[in-house]
Amino acid sequence: MQDEEVLAEFRSSQALLEGHFLLSSGRHSAHYLQCARVLMDPMRASRLAAALAAKMPRELRQQIGKVIAPAMGGVIIGHEMGRALGVEAMFVERPEGTFELRRGFSIEPGEKVLMVEDVVTTGLSSREAIKAIEDAGGEVIAEAALVDRSAGSVDLGVPFYPLVTLSFPTYADDELPPELAATPAVKPGSRAKP
Template sequence: MPRNNMDVLCLLQEHGAILEGHFVMPSGFHSQTYIQTSLLMQHPHLAQRIAGALSDKFTKKADVIMALTPSDSVLAQEVARARGVRAIFASRADNGEMLLKHNFTIKEGENVLIVDDVAVSGRKINKAIELVGKMGGNVIGVGVIVDRSMGYLPLAVPLRALLSYPMQTFTAKECPLCAAGLPFSKLEETGK
């Protein structure tokens, strides 16, 4: 199947990656739906196809592919493989700012393509854009598997997604799920 014809929604549904319940998102917002793209990215053949399709959305040359978190490093690695460049990932400092660890660097003038699994508010993406700018790099765009935003994201660079899946999010104070007394859903974690 050509990469640009990939049905990401179907893949997410087939792999049980669209969860319903009462979730507190990493951003702190509440939502009735949670999209767990890692259930796709655990399969190398799907990770390669998804990353290739994401890479195809950007024609500008990139020197570095940067994931916003260590958990998205598989996506960055596969996009970097498709483009023949290196991959790095950012981490969050205790104060919420983005930083690079593990001796990762962005050289002055390098073009950086940022990748993320799911975009919701754009706050995390903007922090990454600031980090790249402070290091002297140029962000050429942001590629995401799923854009969950309800429309406009306040970004200074193009954001391109494989799937637009707008979903309403709420602050804890405004959450109708909280008002209805629905308990929080837990994401299953396995381990020994």
């Protein structure tokens, strides 16, 4: 799947939004990708996951024992990646502010895990989820995401395989361009501002 085909999936599902958004990273943007909308069609979610799995080297895919994603945004794409790779899919969640495995999910010591996200901007959530997986005994061997919003600059400490890389600019509170500063920010994500 080429970048334009991926973006066409986002556009056709009305998942590429324009306005003034406060991202989960605490930064502002004039664009937001609402992955929940692009993933609400099970067939589309399956196509995107299959395309994402195909972007990873075969040798890496063969090592993966489990797929783990952060709740809430990563649950659907994580599940679909598990299906595409033929392995179990689980998720970490933040009941007390830090990621942890719950609901009877467990990892065998040293089990090789693929971390899966919907969108990566700064990598903060990814690094926190990777730490939780490692604390639970897993070995994160790579991360995959539908979208890399960092324009290729994020360092997760593991190999990173995004389906598409975008470079929509983001801004700190004190860097807002006048057109964004003039409108109130909408917070469409699921994570509280750091």
